[in-house]
Amino acid sequence: MSFRARLFVAFGLIALVPLIGLAIGVRREMDLRLTAQYRSRVAALTAVTRTDLAQTSAAVGDRLASLRDALPDDAHLRTALREASERAYLLDYAGQAMRMTGLDMLQVQDEHGRILSSGQFRNEYDRLDPALPRLLAGGAALVNARTPDGPRLVLARMDSARIGDRRITLVGGIAVDSAFLGRLRTDSTLTVSLALPGDSAPDDIVADIPFPFVSNDSLATARFVISHPSTELDALRHSVDRWFAAAVALAAIAATLGAVALAARIGQPLAALAAETERLDLDRLDANFTTDRDDEIGTLSRVLGALVRRLRSSTVRLREAERRATVGDLSRQVTHDIKNGLAPLRHVLRHFDQVAREDPGALAPVFAERRATLDASVVYLDALARNYALLTPRAEPQRIDVNAIARSVVVPDGIILELALDPAMPQITADPVGMRRIIENIASNAVNAMGNGGTLTITTTPGGQLTIEDTGRGMTQEQLARAFEGPGLGLSIVRRLVTDLAATLTVDTAPGRGTRVAVTFHT
Amino acid sequence: MLLVCVLACGHAVTPAASPVSVILAGPTVLADSLHVAATDPFGAALAQRLAPGATVRIVSDRGALDLIDSGGDALVTDWPAVIRYAASRAEFAVIALPWHRQYAFISRHAPPISNVVDAVHGDARPATSRCPLDSVPQPPATVVFYFANDSIARSLAERLVGLGVAQRAVANRYDRVAMESYIQAWPIDSSRCDIGSLHAVPLVETRPHLIVRRGSVGVVADTAGGVKLETTP
Numbered sequence: 001m002s003f004r005a006r007l008f009v010a011f012g013l014i015a016l017v018p019l020i021g022l023a024i025g026v027r028r029e030m031d032l033r034l035t036a037q038y039r040s041r042v043a044a045l046t047a048v049t050r051t052d053l054a055q056t057s058a059a060v061g062d063r064l065a066s067l068r069d070a071l072p073d074d075a076h077l078r079t080a081l082r083e084a085s086e087r088a089y090l091l092d093y094a095g096q097a098m099r100m101t102g103l104d105m106l107q108v109q110d111e112h113g114r115i116l117s118s119g120q121f122r123n124e125y126d127r128l129d130p131a132l133p134r135l136l137a138g139g140a141a142l143v144n145a146r147t148p149d150g151p152r153l154v155l156a157r158m159d160s161a162r163i164g165d166r167r168i169t170l171v172g173g174i175a176v177d178s179a180f181l182g183r184l185r186t187d188s189t190l191t192v193s194l195a196l197p198g199d200s201a202p203d204d205i206v207a208d209i210p211f212p213f214v215s216n217d218s219l220a221t222a223r224f225v226i227s228h229p230s231t232e233l234d235a236l237r238h239s240v241d242r243w244f245a246a247a248v249a250l251a252a253i254a255a256t257l258g259a260v261a262l263a264a265r266i267g268q269p270l271a272a273l274a275a276e277t278e279r280l281d282l283d284r285l286d287a288n289f290t291t292d293r294d295d296e297i298g299t300l301s302r303v304l305g306a307l308v309r310r311l312r313s314s315t316v317r318l319r320e321a322e323r324r325a326t327v328g329d330l331s332r333q334v335t336h337d338i339k340n341g342l343a344p345l346r347h348v349l350r351h352f353d354q355v356a357r358e359d360p361g362a363l364a365p366v367f368a369e370r371r372a373t374l375d376a377s378v379v380y381l382d383a384l385a386r387n388y389a390l391l392t393p394r395a396e397p398q399r400i401d402v403n404a405i406a407r408s409v410v411v412p413d414g415i416i417l418e419l420a421l422d423p424a425m426p427q428i429t430a431d432p433v434g435m436r437r438i439i440e441n442i443a444s445n446a447v448n449a450m451g452n453g454g455t456l457t458i459t460t461t462p463g464g465q466l467t468i469e470d471t472g473r474g475m476t477q478e479q480l481a482r483a484f485e486g487p488g489l490g491l492s493i494v495r496r497l498v499t500d501l502a503a504t505l506t507v508d509t510a511p512g513r514g515t516r517v518a519v520t521f522h523t
Numbered sequence: 524m525l526l527v528c529v530l531a532c533g534h535a536v537t538p539a540a541s542p543v544s545v546i547l548a549g550p551t552v553l554a555d556s557l558h559v560a561a562t563d564p565f566g567a568a569l570a571q572r573l574a575p576g577a578t579v580r581i582v583s584d585r586g587a588l589d590l591i592d593s594g595g596d597a598l599v600t601d602w603p604a605v606i607r608y609a610a611s612r613a614e615f616a617v618i619a620l621p622w623h624r625q626y627a628f629i630s631r632h633a634p635p636i637s638n639v640v641d642a643v644h645g646d647a648r649p650a651t652s653r654c655p656l657d658s659v660p661q662p663p664a665t666v667v668f669y670f671a672n673d674s675i676a677r678s679l680a681e682r683l684v685g686l687g688v689a690q691r692a693v694a695n696r697y698d699r700v701a702m703e704s705y706i707q708a709w710p711i712d713s714s715r716c717d718i719g720s721l722h723a724v725p726l727v728e729t730r731p732h733l734i735v736r737r738g739s740v741g742v743v744a745d746t747a748g749g750v751k752l753e754t755t756p
Contacts, residue, residue, distance in 0.1 A: 087641050088603070088641065088644065091641055091642075118685075121681065121684075121685060122642070122678075122681065123642040123678060123681040123682035123684070123685045124681075124684070124685030125641065125642075125685065126638060127685060127686075146684075146685075148680070148681035148684045148685075148691065148692040149691060149692065149693070150690070150691050
């Protein structure tokens with residue numbers, strides 16, 4: 001995880017977790033308080049609704065009482081109760097009284113429960129319904145009053161009057177319809193409905209008021225149900241949720257921006273340090289880590305500066321040691337090359353000395369015979385000197401007759417030189433000094449391996465291969481490896497020169513079996 | 524069907540013989556000079572028979588009261604409030620016309636029905652004709668329809684609900700053909716016991732009243748008991 005990502009997570013946790021905790025806590029507290037307020041309000045409204053129902057019931061009772069008081073004074077009604085000829089008046093009486101008193105139901109029964117007159121249903125006269133006044137004797141109840149159009153639900157009460165020797169029962173009520181329920185609804189957020197036995201109640205009931213209900217000549221219980229769609233409370237909760245969501249989102253954005261800013265503030269100096277450090281190299285130790293910061297980054301910069309200074313000092317010492325080692329190697333190589341160049345001269349001079357002592361007169365022909373060797377050695381040494389003068393030998397490729405160089409090889413006494421040079425050996429494009437150094441080094445190593453006696457065989461082939469084989473002591477693989485490792489040693493030099501020519505070097509050797517070195521040139 | 528019934532009702536009370544007695548003294552006037560009205564189509568047809576050539580208007584109950592107050596000459600109605608109001612006015616004579624209309628309950632069943640006369644406002648008597656009735660009780664009809672403008676039919680339908688013969692009474696204005704239980708009014712002499720697959724149960728018979736402004740026109744009765752206004756076409 002990146003430093004910036006860690007910072008972001010840390011900022012997020014620091015900013016969001018407390019905020020979310022606060023949101024949950026506030027919402028819970030708000031919920032509790034609102035619910036408590038809501039319940040209190042519902043309780044108050046329920047009490048109001050109970051009061052309204054009681055008042056309505058009382059109003060019905062009052063209207064029936066006024067009718068009860070007026071009945072004995074109605075002489076026409078007295079006549080109608082006795083004379084069939086006036087029955088129309090009796091049948092219409094309840095309807096007119098119902099309209100005058102503002103009732104929605106009025107039923108006049110005799111002492112046997114026979115309906116004498118019905119306001120809401122004029123033509124149900126003579127029907128027996130004694131149970132209704134009996135059930136209403138205990139107080140108001142909901143009644144499904146019969147009408148020609150079907151039952152009509154009313155809040156009914158009963159009263160009775162005595163006319164002469166007859167007891168007249170009055171059952172009256174007010175319709176319980178949507179208007180009635182609407183009047184009970186004293187709060188716009190609440191809904192009042194009626195649930196009769198067997199009805200399914202709404203889901204969002206907050207209170208209910210049981211009320212007697214006359215059903216099938218018996219008393220049951222209906223309920224005035226106060227329900228609340230919860231839309232207001234839900235809307236408030238949703239609003240609070242939205243605000244908290246917005247706050248969390250803003251906090252998240254602020255945390256992100258803060259993390260980015262802080263990461264940039266911390267990351268940029270670190271990135272600068274990283275870039276400066278990346279420039280560091282043994283050849284470039286001039287990186288600048290100076291700073292005036294007094295924080296951890298300043299400390300890190302100063303530590304890196306001290307490290308670079310120590311590295312710079314160590315590098316100087318290392319280069320000095322390396323230079324010294326290089327000079328030593330170069331010295332050994334120069335010595336080796338010079339010795340190789342001087343060896344033919346030494347042999348020729350010994351030969352001259354031997355001829356001068358044994359046959360002075362042949363000195364001139366012998367000189368002429370060996371002069372080429374002397375000239376070649378001088379040219380070799382001269383070129384060697386010029387190359388070393390340049391420190392870096394400069395290759396001057398040209399077409400070289402490998403056979404000619406092979407014929408210039410001189411071996412000491414006791415060593416037999418055999419040349420099997422194929423005239424078809426192709427000329428090789430190479431530095432003549434380098435080619436001579438290849439052949440001289442291989443031959444020198446072979447002579448050294450043979451000690452005081454042996455045969456050195458130089459062979460060339462039309463395929464461009466040069467082979468130098470000795471009958472010396474041979475080498476183990478470890479000895480062979482070491483022969484290639486040491487700088488300035490013969491085979492090490494040979495391998496470098498052969499590699500420069502893109503040729504192939506093959507060494508076949510074993511202890512006691514001599515060594516065969518083959519160089520295959522690309523023609 | 525209603526139109527046929529109306530024409531038939533008018534025919535039932537047409538005076539068929541010469542007048543033999545004066546019911547209400549008054550002049551003989553031109554028929555089209557009279558202001559004649561009725562409170563329903565039955566009454567309008569009857570009024571047309573009482574005063575041939577007169578223009579008869581159909582008015583509402585309130586319109587009938589207004590007609591009495593605003594100089595109307597003759598009114599045929601069965602509405603008790605109007606009749607009572609006219610009777611209370613000395614300048615008007617109220618004459619009961621012969622029984623001429625019968626109301627029947629038409630349904631798939633023919634339940635026995637009684638005690639319905641008091642359900643009707645105005646002059647009514649139990650039906651004088653009889654039809655075969657169900658021998659076993661039948662379930663009540665779901666709905667009994669009645670013609671919306673016929674107050675007697677409505678009262679009878681409601682009474683059938685009160686008696687438990689039907690569950691609801693519903694006014695119908697247009698399509699009586701598709702109904703299976705309804706209140707039918709027809710002339711007494713046109714009553715039947717079967718209408719297609721339905722059965723009729725005669726309920727009540729009614730008669731209207733003739734209200735005449737005294738001195739505006741004479742009213743006479745013929746030997747057959749018929750009533751006629753003394754008009755000339």
